[in-house]
Amino acid sequence: MKKKKRLTSTAKYRLTKSKIFFFAVCTLSAITMVPLFLILWELVKKGYKQFNLNLFTEVAPTSMEAMLARISDSPIPGGILNGITGTLLILAIAIIIAIPVGIMVGVYLAENPKKRMAGFVRSLSDLLQGIPSIVIGVVVYIWIVIPMSGYSALAGSIALAIMMLPMIIRSTEESIKMLPTSLKEAGLALGGSYTTVVLRVLLPSAFSGLFTGSLLAISRVMGETAPLLVTALGASTVNWDATNPTSAISLLIWEFYNDPNLANLVWSSSLLLLLFVLGINLFAKSIAKKWKIQ
Amino acid sequence: MKDKIFKAILFIAACLIILLTAGVIYGLVSKSLGAFSEFGLGFITSTEWDSRNDVYGALPFIAGTMMTSILALLFCIPFSLSVALFNGEYFRNKKVSTIVSSIVDLLAGIPSIVYGLWGFYTLRPILIDMGVSDQGFGILLSSIVLAIMIIPYASSLSAEFIAMVPNDLKEGAYSLGATNLEVITSINLPVAGSGIFASYVLAFGRALGETMAVTMLIGNTNNIPTSISDTGNSMASIIANQFGEASGVKLSSLMAIGLLLFLITACINFVAKYIMKMVNK
Numbered sequence: 001m002k003k004k005k006r007l008t009s010t011a012k013y014r015l016t017k018s019k020i021f022f023f024a025v026c027t028l029s030a031i032t033m034v035p036l037f038l039i040l041w042e043l044v045k046k047g048y049k050q051f052n053l054n055l056f057t058e059v060a061p062t063s064m065e066a067m068l069a070r071i072s073d074s075p076i077p078g079g080i081l082n083g084i085t086g087t088l089l090i091l092a093i094a095i096i097i098a099i100p101v102g103i104m105v106g107v108y109l110a111e112n113p114k115k116r117m118a119g120f121v122r123s124l125s126d127l128l129q130g131i132p133s134i135v136i137g138v139v140v141y142i143w144i145v146i147p148m149s150g151y152s153a154l155a156g157s158i159a160l161a162i163m164m165l166p167m168i169i170r171s172t173e174e175s176i177k178m179l180p181t182s183l184k185e186a187g188l189a190l191g192g193s194y195t196t197v198v199l200r201v202l203l204p205s206a207f208s209g210l211f212t213g214s215l216l217a218i219s220r221v222m223g224e225t226a227p228l229l230v231t232a233l234g235a236s237t238v239n240w241d242a243t244n245p246t247s248a249i250s251l252l253i254w255e256f257y258n259d260p261n262l263a264n265l266v267w268s269s270s271l272l273l274l275l276f277v278l279g280i281n282l283f284a285k286s287i288a289k290k291w292k293i294q
Numbered sequence: 295m296k297d298k299i300f301k302a303i304l305f306i307a308a309c310l311i312i313l314l315t316a317g318v319i320y321g322l323v324s325k326s327l328g329a330f331s332e333f334g335l336g337f338i339t340s341t342e343w344d345s346r347n348d349v350y351g352a353l354p355f356i357a358g359t360m361m362t363s364i365l366a367l368l369f370c371i372p373f374s375l376s377v378a379l380f381n382g383e384y385f386r387n388k389k390v391s392t393i394v395s396s397i398v399d400l401l402a403g404i405p406s407i408v409y410g411l412w413g414f415y416t417l418r419p420i421l422i423d424m425g426v427s428d429q430g431f432g433i434l435l436s437s438i439v440l441a442i443m444i445i446p447y448a449s450s451l452s453a454e455f456i457a458m459v460p461n462d463l464k465e466g467a468y469s470l471g472a473t474n475l476e477v478i479t480s481i482n483l484p485v486a487g488s489g490i491f492a493s494y495v496l497a498f499g500r501a502l503g504e505t506m507a508v509t510m511l512i513g514n515t516n517n518i519p520t521s522i523s524d525t526g527n528s529m530a531s532i533i534a535n536q537f538g539e540a541s542g543v544k545l546s547s548l549m550a551i552g553l554l555l556f557l558i559t560a561c562i563n564f565v566a567k568y569i570m571k572m573v574n575k
Contacts, residue, residue, distance in 0.1 A: 014473045015473055018476070021478075022384065025379050026384075029373075029376045031373065032374070032401075033397045035412075038416065039409075104304050104308075118308070121308045124314075125311055126563065128315060130562075130563035131318065131560075132502065132503025132555055132556070132559055134505040134533050134552070135530075135555055135559075139321050139552075142325050165314075169311075194297040194301070195296050198300070220403070222405075223405025223406070223407065223408070225405070225505075225506045226406070226505035226506055230537050250407055257407075267411075270407075270411055274405070274408055278404075
C-alpha cells in the first residue's frame, strides 16, 4: 500500500520546526533583557555630568536658579540633599512600623497554619499586596493627612509601611515554615517556654529569610512615587520633622520632570535612585543565595 | 503567663491586618459616598469630566485603564512566555537560566518613575518618527512600557509552573518520538496551563494599578481613547494628576475612582489566587 507522506509529518520538518521555535524562544528572551541595559545606559549617559558631590550636599535648586544656569550654559547648581534625607527619614519610619508588625503576623501565621483566622489574615495580606500604590496613598490621605490637617513624612511612611507589610509577612511565614519541626521541639524539650523558643530559636534561625525579605521589601518601596505624592507632598529644604511635608528622591524626580528648567537634573537623580534600588536588590539576592547553600 | 501574653500579642498583630483592610475599605467607601450620592451609579457610565460645572464620570478612565492594561498584556505574552520556557524548560537549573532570570527580575526593581522617564525621552521620539502620532503620547506608548514592567511578574511565576510539570510525562512523550516543540505544546503548556494563566492574570492586575509611568506617557486627556494612538487617562493617572488641586465633589470623585480601581484589582487578584489554589491541590 502506498501512503502519501505529507510534508508536515516528516521527521525533518518537525525537527526543523522545533529548532526554529527554540531559536525564537532564545531571541525573544534575549530581547526581554535589553530594556534594562538601555535604561541604565540612558541614565548613565545623560546623568554622569550632574553626578557629583553637589548632588549629595546641596538641596534642589529653584526653577529660577536653574534657568539662570541654563542661560549662562553652566551646569545646574544644587543637588538633591533634601530628597536623600527625606527618603531616609520616610523609609526609616516605614521600616520601624512595618518590620515588627510584619514579623509578628508572619510568626502568627506560621504557628497557627490551620486556624480559620490565619487563613483569613493570609488572604487579606494577599489582598493588601494587590492594592495599587496610588490607592494606598489615597487611603493614607483619608486617614492621616486629613485628621492631621497637613501632608507629612509620617503619612508617607505609613503608606510605604502598608506596602511593605504583605511582603514581610509572607517572607517571615515562609522562612519559619521551612525550619525543621525538631528545632522547635528541641527548644521546648530543653525547658524553654514558648516565648523563648520563638524569640531565641525560631526567629534567629529564620533570620536570613527575614533579612532578605525585608531588604527586598525596602528596595521595592524605595522608588515609589505615587503614594508619596498624595501623602508626603515634598519640600524644598532638608526636613527631619516627621510631621512636616518632606521631599524624597522620587518626588524630586517628578518635580524635575515637570519643570523644563530643571529637566537636566532628572537624570543624575534617577541614576542615584536606580543605583540605590538595584544595589539593595542585588545585595539581598546575593546573601539569600549564600545563606541557602550553607 | 508570659506565653499567654506573647500569644496574645501575636494575635493582636494579626488582628491589625484585619483592621487595616477594614480601614482601607471603610475609608474609600465613606469618602466616595459624596460622588455616588451626587451622580448615582451613573458615575461609572458617565463620560463627562468637567471641573467648571462640577460634573464627573469615571468611564473614560476605566476605558483608558482597561485598554492600556489589555494591550500591555498582549505585548508581554510572547516575551514572558519565551523567558518562562527558557528558564523553566530549555535551560532549567542551568547557570544561564539563573543569569537570565535575575536580569529579568531586575526589570521589576526599576522604579515606575524611571520607566516613565525612559518612555518619555527614548521611546516617545521613536514612536513620533514612526508616525504613530504627533506627540507620541498615548495608549500605545504607555502599553509598551507597561508590558516591559509586567514581563518579570508574568515570566517568573509561569516559569515555576512550567518547571513543575512532571518529568515522566515529558519523557513519555519523548520516547514516543515527539520533538522538543511537540513536548512543549502537548505536555508542558496543557499541564501548566492554568498556572500560566493565573500568572498572566496577576501580571494584568499589576498593570491596572501602575501609576507614574502611565501618568507620564498616556497624554492626560479626559476622553475615551478611540484608537491605540489616541491619548487618554487611566484611573491611576487621573488620581495622581488631579488629586493635589481637588476639593469637594471632585476630590470625592477621585476617591470613588480609587475605590473602583481597588475593587477591580481585588477581583483580578482573587481570580488569580483562586486558580493557583486549585492548581496546587
